[in-house]
Amino acid sequence: MEINRRLFTLGLGSAVAWPALGGLTTAAYAQSPVMGGTLRIILSEPVGLVSAVSSQGPIAQISPKIFDGLVEYDLDMNPQPQMATSVEMSDDAQTMTVVLREGLTWHDGEPITSADVAFSAMEVWSQFHPRGRSTYAALTEVETPDELTAIFKFSKPSAFVMNALNASEAQVVPKHIYEGTDILTNPNNLAPVGSGPFKFVEWQQGEYILLEKNENYWKEDEPYLDQIVVLLIADSASRAIAFEAQEVEAAGAIPVSLADARRLEELPFIEIPESGYEAYGNNNFMEVNVRREYLADPKVRQAILHALDREAMVKNVYFEFGKVATGPVPSTISTYYTADVPTYEFDTEKAISLLEEAGFTPDGSGVRLNLTLDPLPYGPIYPTVAASIKQQLAVVGIEVTIRSADAATYYQRVYGEGNDFDLTITGASALTDPTIGVQRFFWSKNIIAGVPFSNASGYADPEMDEILESAAAEPDPAKRIELFHKFQVKAATDLPILPINDMPYFAVKNTRLQNSEVSPYGFGGSFSTAYLAE
Numbered sequence: 001m002e003i004n005r006r007l008f009t010l011g012l013g014s015a016v017a018w019p020a021l022g023g024l025t026t027a028a029y030a031q032s033p034v035m036g037g038t039l040r041i042i043l044s045e046p047v048g049l050v051s052a053v054s055s056q057g058p059i060a061q062i063s064p065k066i067f068d069g070l071v072e073y074d075l076d077m078n079p080q081p082q083m084a085t086s087v088e089m090s091d092d093a094q095t096m097t098v099v100l101r102e103g104l105t106w107h108d109g110e111p112i113t114s115a116d117v118a119f120s121a122m123e124v125w126s127q128f129h130p131r132g133r134s135t136y137a138a139l140t141e142v143e144t145p146d147e148l149t150a151i152f153k154f155s156k157p158s159a160f161v162m163n164a165l166n167a168s169e170a171q172v173v174p175k176h177i178y179e180g181t182d183i184l185t186n187p188n189n190l191a192p193v194g195s196g197p198f199k200f201v202e203w204q205q206g207e208y209i210l211l212e213k214n215e216n217y218w219k220e221d222e223p224y225l226d227q228i229v230v231l232l233i234a235d236s237a238s239r240a241i242a243f244e245a246q247e248v249e250a251a252g253a254i255p256v257s258l259a260d261a262r263r264l265e266e267l268p269f270i271e272i273p274e275s276g277y278e279a280y281g282n283n284n285f286m287e288v289n290v291r292r293e294y295l296a297d298p299k300v301r302q303a304i305l306h307a308l309d310r311e312a313m314v315k316n317v318y319f320e321f322g323k324v325a326t327g328p329v330p331s332t333i334s335t336y337y338t339a340d341v342p343t344y345e346f347d348t349e350k351a352i353s354l355l356e357e358a359g360f361t362p363d364g365s366g367v368r369l370n371l372t373l374d375p376l377p378y379g380p381i382y383p384t385v386a387a388s389i390k391q392q393l394a395v396v397g398i399e400v401t402i403r404s405a406d407a408a409t410y411y412q413r414v415y416g417e418g419n420d421f422d423l424t425i426t427g428a429s430a431l432t433d434p435t436i437g438v439q440r441f442f443w444s445k446n447i448i449a450g451v452p453f454s455n456a457s458g459y460a461d462p463e464m465d466e467i468l469e470s471a472a473a474e475p476d477p478a479k480r481i482e483l484f485h486k487f488q489v490k491a492a493t494d495l496p497i498l499p500i501n502d503m504p505y506f507a508v509k510n511t512r513l514q515n516s517e518v519s520p521y522g523f524g525g526s527f528s529t530a531y532l533a534e
Helices: 057-066 114-128 159-163 236-244 258-264 298-306 310-316 348-357 381-394 407-415 462-473 477-494
Strands: 038-043 071-073 079-081 084-089 095-100 139-146 149-154 198-204 208-213 227-232 282-287 369-375 398-402 423-429 497-502 508-510
Touching: 038 057, 057 198, 057 208, 079 084, 084 159, 095 114, 114 139, 114 149, 236 258, 282 381, 298 348, 298 497, 310 381, 310 497, 369 381, 369 407, 381 398, 381 423, 462 477
Parallel strands: 038 227, 369 398, 369 423
Antiparallel strands: 071 079, 084 095, 095 149, 139 149, 198 208, 208 227, 282 423, 282 497
């Protein structure tokens, strides 16, 4: 097939039973689907294409198009069949039985079996996925009584796992390609053999990634599109121009500057969908490397928060997208959220007093402390927020050096051996349950070199570990909520992570693109039912 190369230079919570697995039908579509065509979407350059080993944002947007999960979810978080036709959790929430559909094959033609599921769960998700290490912490084994049945055994009640079975959280990978290899450096991470509606074809670094229709996909007549061309455009202004010129159809996860988003949504052919990211619970925050002697004192971390006018940042930097965050659980995750936590109002005098108490007095230039700040290199928002933070901290005598970098350098600095950073400004998804999306940043057992979006701060506290592990194993919904409230209080007291803004994800799309928001993971869905209207 020929491709357009012109732009290439540019909670179920604690429930232990599900409703019957259903399915989305074309009757729900706005019009009859159009078959064929090439969809052009924009993405920042990922470091790989396999979500099973990374929760990196760009990977989470493209990987579920190449790989199926055990299930997908509709906009109400009801499970829909994907690789599995049946998933059942036992009454004690310690045994989960998954039954695969018959006839599934990998893109190389090899059959998909329960052995792939068992291998993925035991050797990949629970070992290398930043959230999976928490989600599957109590997983002891996966039995495979036949080629289609996988029986997950947990040492503790783990009902929340039922909310983490989609392609980003439970992405089954081919055992025959990964077994006996270094999982994190396996070539399949860059040129994957998947199971989903689109097959990987080509990756031209810095230019594009090409996916083509999987003619042998299990869903009859799907996918509707012939191709997806992923344009790797990092510059926000170039992205906005491409949307205005109608040379691209879509991009997700805050793809343009917030100012451009407000401007683009006024164009008649541009839409910012109101649905499609319900499951993420995204927030922005600063990771603090508490291993550093000069950041180990909580008074310094408190001072940094007091020095930041976060209300003004929401208004002037975030263009009133989102609201000031109070802790690691965003207010959008209403089941578990509490605002009854220690708070840090904007007060530069208080910030200076805390720095003085911590022993940081100004030198001849008025500088008390020199820190580096690494913004997450995805889109314009994080560098813009970093510039605001730098300006505000200078008022209290903290001199900040902003270190801009590509994704690979950023991940090596923050999550690699040595954790060579002071502060970051970043964002992550809390998802539908704190055990799945938030625990990873505060749990001492998730301090693991080389795994992005894990516990980079180096924060290790036995009391916090006990709270998190108790919440993960607690089958009573009310008690889980109580434990997560306690977690938020301690997180806001110890401050290994500084909350900035509960910042919801959003997508920008041309109105030609139809049926792209069929899951609460938005552009992290499979796009098997997406099509381009004529």
